Amino acid sequence: MAKPFVLSVKAIIRDSNHRILVIRRSAGSKNNAGRWDFPGGKVDPGETLDAALIREIREETGLAVELETVLGAAESDLPDRKVAYLLIRARVLDGRVALSDEHDDSAWLAPDELSEADLSPQFRSFARSLAPVR
Amino acid sequence: MAKPFVLSVKAIIRDSNHRILVIRRSAGSKNNAGRWDFPGGKVDPGETLDAALIREIREETGLAVELETVLGAAESDLPDRKVAYLLIRARVLDGRVALSDEHDDSAWLAPDELSEADLSPQFRSFARSLAPVR
Numbered sequence: 001m002a003k004p005f006v007l008s009v010k011a012i013i014r015d016s017n018h019r020i021l022v023i024r025r026s027a028g029s030k031n032n033a034g035r036w037d038f039p040g041g042k043v044d045p046g047e048t049l050d051a052a053l054i055r056e057i058r059e060e061t062g063l064a065v066e067l068e069t070v071l072g073a074a075e076s077d078l079p080d081r082k083v084a085y086l087l088i089r090a091r092v093l094d095g096r097v098a099l100s101d102e103h104d105d106s107a108w109l110a111p112d113e114l115s116e117a118d119l120s121p122q123f124r125s126f127a128r129s130l131a132p133v134r
Numbered sequence: 135m136a137k138p139f140v141l142s143v144k145a146i147i148r149d150s151n152h153r154i155l156v157i158r159r160s161a162g163s164k165n166n167a168g169r170w171d172f173p174g175g176k177v178d179p180g181e182t183l184d185a186a187l188i189r190e191i192r193e194e195t196g197l198a199v200e201l202e203t204v205l206g207a208a209e210s211d212l213p214d215r216k217v218a219y220l221l222i223r224a225r226v227l228d229g230r231v232a233l234s235d236e237h238d239d240s241a242w243l244a245p246d247e248l249s250e251a252d253l254s255p256q257f258r259s260f261a262r263s264l265a266p267v268r
Contacts, residue, residue, distance in 0.1 A: 073207035
């Protein structure tokens with residue numbers, strides 16, 4: 001029997017200097033504690049993917065955003081399920097970063113910094129694809 | 135107001151010679167009539183993405199499949215909505231290709247043939263990423 005797939009949506013949010021917002025998973029996180037992550041999360045049953053992502057970003061970062069375009073995909077193979085990630089560029093409409101208990105730090109990283117950060121492993125290949133070729 | 139995003143899941147199904155299954159959209163199709171497409175389609179409200187993809191593949195091709203791994207993403211920007219595509223590798227468990235009315239031909243294409251085929255435009259960049267570098 002194949003594992004079920006669960007959909008998660010994550011946002012790539014840039015500031016005016018093209019740096020990308022990452023948030024650090026709290027020490028008590030079940031997976032990837034202490035690692036950097038993109039804002040976002042699971043789509044609840046019956047919820048549309050844009051409503052889910054806008055909700056998660058507001059809960060996790062306090063930011064109001066508008067979704068722009070699909071940038072990529074990723075996958076995490078967990079013991080009981082696979083998580084399929086859609087990575088979507090989002091634009092800040094309003095707000096300042098204010099974290100929930102799920103995260104303990106935030107940073108705006110340039111693409112080359114992002115590709116070297118201690119990101120959750122499922123996003124490392126995507127992060128490298130954003131960095132300039134050297 | 136940003137356009138809503140709709141999720142569609144598409145399957146990359148290979149035969150034992152690593153050729154990939156594509157199906158041709160019927161002349162009466164609303165979008166991309168006569169172009170090659172991957173099997174799959176929209177996720178209905180409340181449906182999981184794996185149930186949706188397995189259902190669509192069975193309806194469109196007669197094949198029973200098991201989903202394996204996320205290979206990529208794509209987007210289609212329509213007048214009233216954006217479609218976010220997840221491209222997932224699937225393995226045939228049983229069946230032979232038998233098309234529905236929505237498609238009028240099928241083909242198994244090698245990656246370099248796929249990258250030169252008249253695919254629906256939103257999948258061309260992904261198709262090129264599968265072809266060997268020359």
